Amino acid sequence: MSPPVAGDARFWSLALLGLGLPVCIALALRVPADAAGHALAAGRFLPGALGLRTGTMLGLDPAGAARLGQGVAIAAFLALGVAALSVAVRGREALFALLGLPSALAAASEPDGLVLGPVLGLTALAAALLTPRPLTGRGRPWRLAGAALAIALAVLARPACAPLAGMLLVPVPPPERLARFGRERLPLAALALLPALLVSPALLGAPAVLGAPAVGGSDPAPTVPLPWPLYGLWAAALLVPPLALRRGPLPPSAERIWLAGCILMGLWLTVLPQALAPAGTARDLQLRDLLPLMPPLVLAFARGRIGTAAALRWPALLPVLAAAVDAVALPLLVLRP
Secondary structure (H helix, E strand, O other): OOOHHOOHEEEEEHHHHHHHHHHHHHHHHHHHHHHHHHHHOOOOOOOOOOOOHHHHOOOOHHHHHHHHHHHHHHHHHHHHHHHHHHHHHOHHHHHHHHHHHHHHHHHHHHHHHOOOOHHHHHHHHHHHOOOOOOOOOOOOOOOHHHHHHHHHHHHHHHHHHHHHHHHHOOOOOOHHHHHHHHHHHHHHHHHHHHHHOOOOOOOOOOOOOOOOOOOOOOOOOOOOOOOOHHHHHHHHHHHHHHHHHHOOOOOOHHHHHHHHHHHHHHHHHHHHHHHOOOOOOOOOOOOHHHHHHHOHHHHHOOOOOOHHHHHHHHHHHHHHHHHHHHHHHHHHHHOOO
């Protein structure tokens, strides 16, 4: 049995902060300050770009301003992640695993992940806001509005995330409430899609598709080779909990199919421009490029809670164990001479 605190939002939030921050800092420091500055300067309204401009206004040298920009980008990602873990009602362990993956932390820390980190945080927050089943009560309006805003901002930076607006259309109500549901949810979904139709991603200095070249002409930072035990540990952390923790009902199969279809449409919008781009004009897709499309899996497969947080069992803590090992191993691997 896991300790009762393991089901609490504070536990998961502190775990992400305490275990993710050292990895983010180490990954950010391995990028030369001039390369980070060039990548951040290509943005307009992204957190890292704002941090860079703030550093310049404060009179910091280019290297110091670039490091401040990286720090602001990391802080924005972690803040969105903590918010998602705080408002989620189910699936916190899955959200933590998604946000704590080494690829996710690299997306929040490195120049070629300038847009990916905030977008992943936004889509995770949108999914977390929609986790209550049923979505009723006094918090319902702000949860719906917050999810729509988060998806709209994600679509603004990454139009390939537009199909994730489908998250706003679940859970499907009984037939007698379907008309009211349509009047309420369809306008929200349309508003979430609006940025993809009205605003050019070039205004943000961001590529229009996930497979586009890195902004600012910067090359992706070299991949850190992970020891094979870390891959095995993360494989166990991702696969064992959903197989071992089977208490509570799953969402209806129709909703799972709908959400899986949203992800597949997003993958298609991601891969198609990559396939049609002239040779040499688009960088290779990486796992981190696909992570912003994954939060709907939480809505699709996270089980409803039965009982209290104390009912959680040890497999729910496997992602925390994997993140703890990463917090020690990755800084040593990255910062070694």
